[in-house]
Amino acid sequence: MKQYLPKIIGFSINLISYFSSSRAAKIAIYIFSKPRKGKLKEEEINYLKSAIEKDIIYNNFTLKTYHWKGNKETVLLAHGWESNSFRWKDLIEILRNLDYTVIALDAPAHGNSGSKTFNALLYSECINATLKQFKVDTIIGHSVGGTASAIALDSNNKLSIKKLISLGAPSNFIGLVKNYNNMMGFNKNVIKAINIYYLKHFGYLPEYFTVANFSKNIQAKGLIIHDKKDRIIPYRDALEIKKHYQNAELIKTMGFGHGLKSDKVYNHIIEFLNT
Template identity: 35%
Template sequence: MAYFNKIPYYVLTKSIGLYINALSYVNPEKASKLAYKYFTEPREGRLSRKSIPQILKESEQEVLQDGNNNIQTYIWKGNENKILLVHGWESNASRWELMIPQLRKSGSTVIALDGPAQGLSSGTEFNIPQYARYVDALIRKFQPQYMIGHSMGGATCLYYQFKYNNPQLQKMVILGAPSEFEILLNNYRKTISLNSKAFQLLKQRFTERFQISPSEFSGKRFASTFNLKGLIAHDVDDDVVSFNEGKKIAEAWKSAQFIETKGLGHSMHDEHLYQKIYHFLFEE
Protein backbone atom coordinates (compact mmCIF):
# COMPACT_ATOMS: atom_id res chain seq x y z
CA MET A 1 0.00 0.00 0.00
CA ALA A 2 2.84 2.43 0.82
CA TYR A 3 4.21 1.88 -2.70
CA PHE A 4 0.90 2.88 -4.30
CA ASN A 5 0.67 5.96 -2.07
CA LYS A 6 4.00 7.15 -3.50
CA ILE A 7 2.85 6.92 -7.13
CA PRO A 8 0.85 10.25 -7.22
CA TYR A 9 3.80 12.10 -5.63
CA TYR A 10 6.21 10.56 -8.13
CA VAL A 11 4.02 11.51 -11.08
CA LEU A 12 3.55 15.06 -9.74
CA THR A 13 7.25 15.70 -9.17
CA LYS A 14 8.27 14.34 -12.55
CA SER A 15 5.52 16.35 -14.27
CA ILE A 16 6.76 19.54 -12.59
CA GLY A 17 10.28 18.76 -13.77
CA LEU A 18 9.19 18.15 -17.34
CA TYR A 19 7.31 21.47 -17.39
CA ILE A 20 10.29 23.40 -15.98
CA ASN A 21 12.63 21.69 -18.45
CA ALA A 22 10.44 22.74 -21.37
CA LEU A 23 10.18 26.30 -20.04
CA SER A 24 13.97 26.57 -19.73
CA TYR A 25 14.19 26.80 -23.53
CA VAL A 26 11.30 29.17 -24.21
CA ASN A 27 11.07 31.22 -21.00
CA PRO A 28 14.22 30.83 -18.85
CA GLU A 29 13.13 33.47 -16.33
CA LYS A 30 9.87 31.71 -15.56
CA ALA A 31 11.64 28.34 -15.45
CA SER A 32 14.12 29.57 -12.84
CA LYS A 33 11.32 31.12 -10.76
CA LEU A 34 9.33 27.89 -10.73
CA ALA A 35 12.36 25.72 -9.97
CA TYR A 36 13.25 28.03 -7.08
CA LYS A 37 9.64 28.14 -5.82
CA TYR A 38 9.27 24.36 -5.59
CA PHE A 39 12.65 24.06 -3.86
CA THR A 40 11.93 26.67 -1.17
CA GLU A 41 8.20 26.31 -0.48
CA PRO A 42 7.45 24.02 2.52
CA ARG A 43 4.51 21.63 2.21
CA GLU A 44 4.31 20.93 5.96
CA GLY A 45 5.06 22.64 9.25
CA ARG A 46 2.31 25.26 9.47
CA LEU A 47 0.38 25.72 12.71
CA SER A 48 -3.05 27.11 13.51
CA ARG A 49 -3.44 29.56 16.41
CA LYS A 50 -6.59 27.66 17.37
CA SER A 51 -4.73 24.41 17.95
CA ILE A 52 -1.09 24.95 18.81
CA PRO A 53 0.73 22.13 20.66
CA GLN A 54 0.65 22.16 24.46
CA ILE A 55 4.38 22.82 24.87
CA LEU A 56 3.98 26.09 22.94
CA LYS A 57 0.92 27.08 24.99
CA GLU A 58 3.13 26.94 28.08
CA SER A 59 5.38 29.70 26.71
CA GLU A 60 5.10 33.46 26.51
CA GLN A 61 4.50 34.30 22.86
CA GLU A 62 5.75 37.34 21.02
CA VAL A 63 5.81 38.38 17.37
CA LEU A 64 8.91 40.16 16.05
CA GLN A 65 9.17 42.02 12.76
CA ASP A 66 11.68 41.41 9.97
CA GLY A 67 10.71 43.91 7.30
CA ASN A 68 7.26 42.81 6.19
CA ASN A 69 7.60 39.40 7.82
CA ASN A 70 6.24 38.31 11.22
CA ILE A 71 8.52 36.08 13.30
CA GLN A 72 6.64 33.98 15.85
CA THR A 73 8.67 33.47 19.03
CA TYR A 74 8.12 31.44 22.18
CA ILE A 75 9.81 32.13 25.54
CA TRP A 76 9.97 29.85 28.58
CA LYS A 77 11.34 32.28 31.16
CA GLY A 78 14.15 31.39 33.55
CA ASN A 79 17.43 32.93 34.61
CA GLU A 80 19.95 35.03 32.67
CA ASN A 81 21.29 31.99 30.80
CA LYS A 82 19.47 31.90 27.48
CA ILE A 83 19.22 29.16 24.86
CA LEU A 84 17.87 29.71 21.33
CA LEU A 85 16.33 26.73 19.52
CA VAL A 86 16.27 26.68 15.69
CA HIS A 87 14.15 23.97 14.03
CA GLY A 88 14.55 22.55 10.53
CA TRP A 89 12.71 22.18 7.21
CA GLU A 90 8.94 21.56 7.19
CA SER A 91 8.79 21.84 10.96
CA ASN A 92 8.13 24.40 13.71
CA ALA A 93 9.07 25.21 17.30
CA SER A 94 7.05 22.29 18.70
CA ARG A 95 9.71 19.85 17.43
CA TRP A 96 11.61 20.73 20.62
CA GLU A 97 8.85 19.54 22.98
CA LEU A 98 10.94 16.65 24.35
CA MET A 99 14.13 18.68 24.77
CA ILE A 100 12.67 21.84 26.33
CA PRO A 101 11.83 20.24 29.72
CA GLN A 102 15.39 18.90 29.91
CA LEU A 103 16.92 22.30 29.19
CA ARG A 104 14.65 24.04 31.68
CA LYS A 105 16.05 21.89 34.49
CA SER A 106 19.10 24.16 34.30
CA GLY A 107 16.92 27.15 35.20
CA SER A 108 17.78 28.75 31.85
CA THR A 109 15.47 30.85 29.71
CA VAL A 110 14.58 28.89 26.58
CA ILE A 111 13.62 30.71 23.39
CA ALA A 112 12.34 29.15 20.16
CA LEU A 113 11.03 30.51 16.88
CA ASP A 114 9.03 29.39 13.89
CA GLY A 115 11.10 29.71 10.73
CA PRO A 116 9.99 31.46 7.53
CA ALA A 117 6.74 29.98 6.17
CA GLN A 118 6.63 27.58 9.14
CA GLY A 119 4.56 27.39 12.32
CA LEU A 120 2.86 30.73 12.91
CA SER A 121 5.50 32.85 11.15
CA SER A 122 4.55 34.57 7.90
CA GLY A 123 5.83 33.97 4.40
CA THR A 124 5.74 31.31 1.69
CA GLU A 125 9.48 30.74 1.23
CA PHE A 126 12.00 28.97 3.46
CA ASN A 127 15.66 29.68 2.79
CA ILE A 128 18.74 29.76 5.02
CA PRO A 129 19.79 33.42 4.52
CA GLN A 130 16.30 34.64 5.41
CA TYR A 131 16.12 32.23 8.36
CA ALA A 132 19.48 33.59 9.54
CA ARG A 133 17.98 37.10 9.52
CA TYR A 134 15.17 35.81 11.73
CA VAL A 135 17.76 34.30 14.07
CA ASP A 136 19.68 37.58 14.10
CA ALA A 137 16.51 39.47 15.05
CA LEU A 138 16.00 37.16 18.04
CA ILE A 139 19.63 37.28 19.08
CA ARG A 140 19.69 41.08 19.03
CA LYS A 141 16.58 41.14 21.23
CA PHE A 142 17.26 38.28 23.66
CA GLN A 143 21.08 37.95 23.50
CA PRO A 144 21.31 34.18 24.11
CA GLN A 145 24.67 32.62 24.98
CA TYR A 146 23.75 29.20 23.55
CA MET A 147 22.13 28.05 20.31
CA ILE A 148 20.84 24.63 19.23
CA GLY A 149 19.86 23.85 15.64
CA HIS A 150 18.40 20.74 14.01
CA SER A 151 18.77 19.80 10.33
CA MET A 152 18.29 22.92 8.17
CA GLY A 153 18.07 24.85 11.43
CA GLY A 154 21.56 23.60 12.22
CA ALA A 155 22.76 24.71 8.78
CA THR A 156 21.17 28.09 9.49
CA CYS A 157 23.05 28.38 12.80
CA LEU A 158 26.35 27.71 10.99
CA TYR A 159 25.60 30.29 8.31
CA TYR A 160 24.40 32.81 10.91
CA GLN A 161 27.62 32.65 12.90
CA PHE A 162 29.74 32.84 9.74
CA LYS A 163 27.88 35.88 8.44
CA TYR A 164 27.23 37.80 11.67
CA ASN A 165 30.24 36.64 13.73
CA ASN A 166 28.46 37.08 17.06
CA PRO A 167 31.04 37.25 19.91
CA GLN A 168 28.32 36.79 22.57
CA LEU A 169 27.59 33.22 21.54
CA GLN A 170 29.55 30.84 23.74
CA LYS A 171 28.38 27.39 22.63
CA MET A 172 26.48 25.90 19.71
CA VAL A 173 24.87 22.47 19.27
CA ILE A 174 24.26 21.14 15.75
CA LEU A 175 22.01 18.07 15.25
CA GLY A 176 21.66 16.15 11.98
CA ALA A 177 22.62 19.14 9.83
CA PRO A 178 23.70 19.16 6.18
CA SER A 179 27.04 20.69 5.27
CA GLU A 180 27.10 21.12 1.49
CA PHE A 181 24.26 23.08 -0.09
CA GLU A 182 25.17 21.69 -3.51
CA ILE A 183 24.20 18.21 -2.30
CA LEU A 184 20.71 19.50 -1.40
CA LEU A 185 20.39 21.08 -4.83
CA ASN A 186 21.53 17.91 -6.58
CA ASN A 187 19.05 15.81 -4.60
CA TYR A 188 16.28 18.19 -5.64
CA ARG A 189 17.44 18.00 -9.24
CA LYS A 190 17.20 14.19 -9.18
CA THR A 191 13.79 14.23 -7.50
CA ILE A 192 12.11 16.28 -10.22
CA SER A 193 14.54 15.33 -13.04
CA LEU A 194 15.73 18.81 -14.03
CA ASN A 195 17.79 19.00 -17.20
CA SER A 196 21.21 20.72 -17.25
CA LYS A 197 19.86 24.01 -18.56
CA ALA A 198 17.12 24.30 -15.92
CA PHE A 199 19.56 23.30 -13.17
CA GLN A 200 22.04 25.97 -14.21
CA LEU A 201 19.24 28.56 -14.18
CA LEU A 202 18.34 27.50 -10.64
CA LYS A 203 21.94 27.78 -9.40
CA GLN A 204 22.29 31.17 -11.08
CA ARG A 205 19.14 32.37 -9.35
CA PHE A 206 20.51 31.37 -5.93
CA THR A 207 23.82 33.08 -6.61
CA GLU A 208 22.16 36.33 -7.69
CA ARG A 209 19.63 36.29 -4.85
CA PHE A 210 22.03 35.60 -1.99
CA GLN A 211 25.37 36.84 -3.36
CA ILE A 212 27.01 33.49 -2.68
CA SER A 213 27.38 30.54 -5.05
CA PRO A 214 25.99 27.12 -4.04
CA SER A 215 29.53 25.70 -4.02
CA GLU A 216 30.61 28.29 -1.42
CA PHE A 217 27.53 27.67 0.74
CA SER A 218 29.16 25.06 2.94
CA GLY A 219 28.71 24.30 6.63
CA LYS A 220 32.20 22.83 6.65
CA ARG A 221 33.58 26.10 5.28
CA PHE A 222 31.58 28.20 7.73
CA ALA A 223 32.57 26.10 10.77
CA SER A 224 36.28 26.28 9.90
CA THR A 225 36.19 29.97 10.89
CA PHE A 226 34.65 29.44 14.36
CA ASN A 227 36.30 29.95 17.74
CA LEU A 228 33.27 29.20 19.94
CA LYS A 229 32.76 25.71 21.38
CA GLY A 230 30.59 23.32 19.42
CA LEU A 231 28.86 19.98 19.81
CA ILE A 232 27.86 18.14 16.63
CA ALA A 233 25.70 15.01 16.76
CA HIS A 234 24.68 12.91 13.77
CA ASP A 235 23.09 9.49 13.47
CA VAL A 236 24.57 6.77 11.27
CA ASP A 237 21.02 5.71 10.34
CA ASP A 238 19.97 9.21 9.21
CA ASP A 239 18.19 8.66 5.87
CA VAL A 240 17.55 12.37 5.27
CA VAL A 241 21.00 13.92 5.75
CA SER A 242 24.06 11.71 5.24
CA PHE A 243 26.12 10.89 8.33
CA ASN A 244 29.19 12.07 6.40
CA GLU A 245 27.77 15.59 6.33
CA GLY A 246 28.00 15.80 10.11
CA LYS A 247 31.55 14.43 10.04
CA LYS A 248 32.59 17.11 7.52
CA ILE A 249 31.40 19.88 9.84
CA ALA A 250 33.07 18.32 12.87
CA GLU A 251 36.42 17.84 11.11
CA ALA A 252 36.50 21.49 10.06
CA TRP A 253 35.42 22.94 13.43
CA LYS A 254 38.56 22.89 15.56
CA SER A 255 36.86 23.65 18.90
CA ALA A 256 33.94 21.20 18.46
CA GLN A 257 33.32 17.65 19.62
CA PHE A 258 31.46 15.03 17.59
CA ILE A 259 28.91 12.50 18.84
CA GLU A 260 28.01 9.53 16.66
CA THR A 261 24.60 8.03 17.44
CA LYS A 262 22.79 5.00 16.07
CA GLY A 263 19.09 4.20 15.78
CA LEU A 264 17.82 7.77 16.21
CA GLY A 265 17.36 8.51 12.51
CA HIS A 266 17.03 12.13 11.48
CA SER A 267 14.88 13.29 14.41
CA MET A 268 17.69 12.87 16.99
CA HIS A 269 15.22 12.56 19.88
CA ASP A 270 16.91 10.66 22.70
CA GLU A 271 17.16 11.02 26.48
CA HIS A 272 20.81 9.99 26.55
CA LEU A 273 21.70 12.53 23.85
CA TYR A 274 19.82 15.25 25.76
CA GLN A 275 21.94 14.48 28.81
CA LYS A 276 25.13 14.89 26.77
CA ILE A 277 23.88 18.21 25.42
CA TYR A 278 23.01 19.34 28.95
CA HIS A 279 26.48 18.39 30.15
CA PHE A 280 28.13 20.24 27.25
CA LEU A 281 26.13 23.43 27.82
CA PHE A 282 26.10 23.66 31.62
CA GLU A 283 28.73 21.40 33.19
CA GLU A 284 31.84 21.65 31.02
Protein backbone atom coordinates in the same frame (compact mmCIF):
# COMPACT_ATOMS: atom_id res chain seq x y z
CA MET B 1 0.28 9.09 -8.05
CA LYS B 2 2.11 11.17 -5.41
CA GLN B 3 5.41 9.45 -6.16
CA TYR B 4 5.23 10.57 -9.80
CA LEU B 5 4.18 14.15 -9.05
CA PRO B 6 7.73 15.61 -8.71
CA LYS B 7 8.70 14.17 -12.13
CA ILE B 8 5.49 15.49 -13.70
CA ILE B 9 6.14 18.97 -12.30
CA GLY B 10 9.81 18.71 -13.30
CA PHE B 11 8.82 17.75 -16.86
CA SER B 12 6.57 20.83 -17.05
CA ILE B 13 9.39 23.10 -15.81
CA ASN B 14 11.74 21.51 -18.36
CA LEU B 15 9.30 22.44 -21.11
CA ILE B 16 9.10 26.03 -19.84
CA SER B 17 12.91 26.25 -19.90
CA TYR B 18 12.91 25.99 -23.72
CA PHE B 19 10.90 29.21 -23.89
CA SER B 20 12.32 31.02 -20.81
CA SER B 21 15.05 29.46 -18.70
CA SER B 22 14.86 32.29 -16.15
CA ARG B 23 11.13 31.71 -15.72
CA ALA B 24 11.74 27.98 -15.29
CA ALA B 25 14.41 28.65 -12.65
CA LYS B 26 12.13 31.04 -10.77
CA ILE B 27 9.38 28.40 -10.58
CA ALA B 28 11.86 25.68 -9.59
CA ILE B 29 13.37 27.79 -6.80
CA TYR B 30 9.89 28.78 -5.57
CA ILE B 31 8.86 25.12 -5.25
CA PHE B 32 12.19 24.29 -3.57
CA SER B 33 11.66 27.14 -1.09
CA LYS B 34 7.98 26.42 -0.32
CA PRO B 35 7.43 24.15 2.73
CA ARG B 36 4.57 21.70 2.26
CA LYS B 37 4.10 21.29 5.99
CA GLY B 38 5.32 22.81 9.24
CA LYS B 39 2.21 24.72 10.23
CA LEU B 40 0.98 24.28 13.78
CA LYS B 41 -1.78 21.86 14.82
CA GLU B 42 -4.21 22.55 17.67
CA GLU B 43 -2.26 20.42 20.19
CA GLU B 44 0.96 22.22 19.27
CA ILE B 45 -0.66 25.65 19.50
CA ASN B 46 -2.01 24.84 22.97
CA TYR B 47 1.40 23.75 24.22
CA LEU B 48 3.19 26.82 22.89
CA LYS B 49 0.68 29.03 24.69
CA SER B 50 2.59 28.17 27.88
CA ALA B 51 5.36 30.47 26.60
CA ILE B 52 5.60 34.24 26.46
CA GLU B 53 5.10 34.98 22.77
CA LYS B 54 7.03 37.76 21.08
CA ASP B 55 6.70 38.88 17.47
CA ILE B 56 9.75 40.25 15.67
CA ILE B 57 9.21 42.14 12.44
CA TYR B 58 11.84 41.26 9.88
CA ASN B 59 11.83 41.88 6.12
CA ASN B 60 8.17 42.93 6.23
CA PHE B 61 6.96 39.71 7.85
CA THR B 62 6.38 38.55 11.42
CA LEU B 63 8.80 36.18 13.10
CA LYS B 64 7.26 34.26 16.00
CA THR B 65 9.31 33.46 19.12
CA TYR B 66 8.37 31.61 22.32
CA HIS B 67 10.03 32.45 25.62
CA TRP B 68 10.11 30.37 28.82
CA LYS B 69 11.94 32.20 31.61
CA GLY B 70 14.40 30.51 33.95
CA ASN B 71 17.26 31.56 36.20
CA LYS B 72 20.11 29.91 34.29
CA GLU B 73 21.64 30.57 30.87
CA THR B 74 19.50 31.21 27.79
CA VAL B 75 19.18 28.56 25.08
CA LEU B 76 17.80 29.36 21.61
CA LEU B 77 16.20 26.48 19.67
CA ALA B 78 16.11 26.58 15.84
CA HIS B 79 14.13 23.78 14.16
CA GLY B 80 14.61 22.37 10.67
CA TRP B 81 12.75 22.17 7.36
CA GLU B 82 8.97 21.60 7.47
CA SER B 83 8.89 21.66 11.24
CA ASN B 84 8.10 24.21 13.96
CA SER B 85 8.95 25.08 17.57
CA PHE B 86 6.78 22.29 18.97
CA ARG B 87 9.33 19.71 17.75
CA TRP B 88 11.43 20.73 20.75
CA LYS B 89 8.72 19.95 23.35
CA ASP B 90 10.63 17.16 25.14
CA LEU B 91 13.88 19.11 25.24
CA ILE B 92 12.05 22.28 26.32
CA GLU B 93 10.60 20.43 29.31
CA ILE B 94 14.02 19.07 30.27
CA LEU B 95 15.64 22.50 30.02
CA ARG B 96 12.83 24.16 31.97
CA ASN B 97 13.09 21.59 34.75
CA LEU B 98 16.79 22.44 34.98
CA ASP B 99 15.86 26.16 35.22
CA TYR B 100 17.32 27.22 31.87
CA THR B 101 15.74 30.13 30.01
CA VAL B 102 14.44 28.76 26.70
CA ILE B 103 13.60 30.60 23.47
CA ALA B 104 12.19 28.78 20.45
CA LEU B 105 11.88 30.30 17.00
CA ASP B 106 9.49 29.47 14.17
CA ALA B 107 11.45 29.71 10.92
CA PRO B 108 10.16 31.81 8.02
CA ALA B 109 7.14 30.13 6.34
CA HIS B 110 6.89 27.70 9.28
CA GLY B 111 4.73 27.56 12.40
CA ASN B 112 3.27 30.96 13.20
CA SER B 113 5.95 32.94 11.38
CA GLY B 114 5.21 34.82 8.16
CA SER B 115 6.90 34.73 4.73
CA LYS B 116 5.75 32.64 1.78
CA THR B 117 9.15 31.05 1.15
CA PHE B 118 12.14 29.75 3.08
CA ASN B 119 15.88 29.40 2.56
CA ALA B 120 18.80 28.91 4.93
CA LEU B 121 20.24 32.38 4.32
CA LEU B 122 16.94 34.04 5.18
CA TYR B 123 16.68 31.78 8.23
CA SER B 124 20.17 32.83 9.36
CA GLU B 125 19.13 36.48 9.11
CA CYS B 126 16.05 35.73 11.21
CA ILE B 127 18.21 34.00 13.82
CA ASN B 128 20.42 37.09 13.94
CA ALA B 129 17.30 39.27 14.34
CA THR B 130 16.23 37.07 17.27
CA LEU B 131 19.67 37.31 18.86
CA LYS B 132 19.35 41.08 18.82
CA GLN B 133 16.15 40.80 20.89
CA PHE B 134 17.40 38.27 23.46
CA LYS B 135 20.72 37.70 25.20
CA VAL B 136 21.46 34.12 24.20
CA ASP B 137 24.28 31.93 25.52
CA THR B 138 23.73 28.74 23.49
CA ILE B 139 22.07 27.92 20.16
CA ILE B 140 20.76 24.44 19.37
CA GLY B 141 19.85 23.90 15.72
CA HIS B 142 18.33 20.83 14.09
CA SER B 143 19.08 20.01 10.44
CA VAL B 144 19.02 23.21 8.34
CA GLY B 145 18.41 25.08 11.62
CA GLY B 146 21.93 24.05 12.62
CA THR B 147 23.34 25.23 9.31
CA ALA B 148 21.47 28.54 9.49
CA SER B 149 22.73 29.05 13.06
CA ALA B 150 26.33 28.53 11.92
CA ILE B 151 25.86 31.01 9.07
CA ALA B 152 24.37 33.51 11.52
CA LEU B 153 27.37 33.22 13.86
CA ASP B 154 29.88 33.31 11.02
CA SER B 155 28.35 36.49 9.61
CA ASN B 156 28.30 38.22 13.01
CA ASN B 157 31.25 37.20 15.17
CA LYS B 158 30.50 40.03 17.61
CA LEU B 159 27.75 37.93 19.15
CA SER B 160 28.47 36.61 22.65
CA ILE B 161 27.32 33.06 21.90
CA LYS B 162 29.31 30.62 24.02
CA LYS B 163 28.10 27.30 22.57
CA LEU B 164 26.61 25.97 19.34
CA ILE B 165 24.96 22.55 19.11
CA SER B 166 24.18 21.10 15.67
CA LEU B 167 21.86 18.10 15.35
CA GLY B 168 21.82 16.26 12.02
CA ALA B 169 22.94 19.37 10.14
CA PRO B 170 23.98 19.41 6.46
CA SER B 171 27.52 20.55 5.72
CA ASN B 172 26.65 22.18 2.40
CA PHE B 173 23.84 23.33 0.11
CA ILE B 174 25.01 21.66 -3.06
CA GLY B 175 23.93 18.20 -1.88
CA LEU B 176 20.43 19.48 -1.12
CA VAL B 177 20.19 21.24 -4.49
CA LYS B 178 21.45 18.17 -6.38
CA ASN B 179 18.96 15.91 -4.60
CA TYR B 180 16.17 18.30 -5.54
CA ASN B 181 17.30 18.49 -9.17
CA ASN B 182 17.43 14.68 -9.38
CA MET B 183 14.06 14.24 -7.67
CA MET B 184 12.42 16.64 -10.15
CA GLY B 185 14.35 15.33 -13.16
CA PHE B 186 15.45 18.78 -14.33
CA ASN B 187 17.29 19.12 -17.62
CA LYS B 188 20.58 20.98 -18.13
CA ASN B 189 18.77 24.20 -19.09
CA VAL B 190 16.95 24.36 -15.74
CA ILE B 191 20.02 23.39 -13.70
CA LYS B 192 22.11 26.08 -15.39
CA ALA B 193 19.33 28.66 -14.88
CA ILE B 194 19.06 27.72 -11.19
CA ASN B 195 22.79 28.39 -10.77
CA ILE B 196 22.38 31.77 -12.46
CA TYR B 197 19.45 32.55 -10.14
CA TYR B 198 21.55 31.76 -7.05
CA LEU B 199 24.39 33.91 -8.33
CA LYS B 200 22.06 36.83 -9.02
CA HIS B 201 20.01 36.70 -5.82
CA PHE B 202 22.50 35.34 -3.26
CA GLY B 203 25.81 36.44 -4.72
CA TYR B 204 27.22 32.92 -4.98
CA LEU B 205 26.67 29.59 -6.68
CA PRO B 206 25.16 26.81 -4.48
CA GLU B 207 28.56 25.12 -4.07
CA TYR B 208 29.90 28.17 -2.21
CA PHE B 209 27.66 27.46 0.76
CA THR B 210 29.78 24.87 2.55
CA VAL B 211 30.90 24.54 6.14
CA ALA B 212 34.42 25.39 4.99
CA ASN B 213 33.19 28.87 4.07
CA PHE B 214 30.75 29.59 6.90
CA SER B 215 32.61 28.36 9.97
CA LYS B 216 35.71 30.57 9.76
CA ASN B 217 34.55 33.21 12.23
CA ILE B 218 32.71 31.04 14.75
CA GLN B 219 34.18 31.44 18.22
CA ALA B 220 31.57 29.37 20.07
CA LYS B 221 32.44 25.94 21.42
CA GLY B 222 30.65 23.34 19.32
CA LEU B 223 28.87 20.02 19.72
CA ILE B 224 27.89 18.03 16.62
CA ILE B 225 25.47 15.12 17.05
CA HIS B 226 24.62 13.00 14.01
CA ASP B 227 23.11 9.55 13.57
CA LYS B 228 25.08 7.02 11.52
CA LYS B 229 21.83 5.84 9.89
CA ASP B 230 20.46 9.30 9.09
CA ARG B 231 18.63 8.85 5.78
CA ILE B 232 18.01 12.57 5.23
CA ILE B 233 21.45 14.08 5.86
CA PRO B 234 24.33 11.56 5.51
CA TYR B 235 26.73 11.04 8.42
CA ARG B 236 29.61 12.14 6.19
CA ASP B 237 28.21 15.68 6.49
CA ALA B 238 28.96 15.55 10.22
CA LEU B 239 32.53 14.46 9.47
CA GLU B 240 32.89 17.37 7.05
CA ILE B 241 31.58 19.84 9.65
CA LYS B 242 33.98 18.48 12.27
CA LYS B 243 36.88 18.79 9.84
CA HIS B 244 36.38 22.54 9.49
CA TYR B 245 34.86 23.39 12.87
CA GLN B 246 37.97 22.88 14.96
CA ASN B 247 36.48 23.89 18.30
CA ALA B 248 33.79 21.21 18.17
CA GLU B 249 33.18 17.70 19.49
CA LEU B 250 31.44 15.08 17.34
CA ILE B 251 29.12 12.46 18.84
CA LYS B 252 27.89 9.61 16.63
CA THR B 253 24.58 7.94 17.50
CA MET B 254 22.93 4.79 16.14
CA GLY B 255 19.22 4.22 15.61
CA PHE B 256 17.75 7.68 16.28
CA GLY B 257 17.52 8.73 12.62
CA HIS B 258 17.41 12.30 11.44
CA GLY B 259 15.06 13.47 14.19
CA LEU B 260 17.50 12.61 17.03
CA LYS B 261 14.65 12.71 19.57
CA SER B 262 16.10 10.57 22.31
CA ASP B 263 16.93 10.78 26.02
CA LYS B 264 20.47 9.75 25.12
CA VAL B 265 20.81 12.74 22.78
CA TYR B 266 19.27 15.06 25.37
CA ASN B 267 21.73 13.79 27.98
CA HIS B 268 24.63 14.62 25.66
CA ILE B 269 23.18 18.12 25.24
CA ILE B 270 22.76 18.71 28.98
CA GLU B 271 26.24 17.40 29.71
CA PHE B 272 27.66 19.80 27.12
CA LEU B 273 25.69 22.72 28.55
CA ASN B 274 27.08 21.96 32.00
CA THR B 275 30.73 21.96 30.89
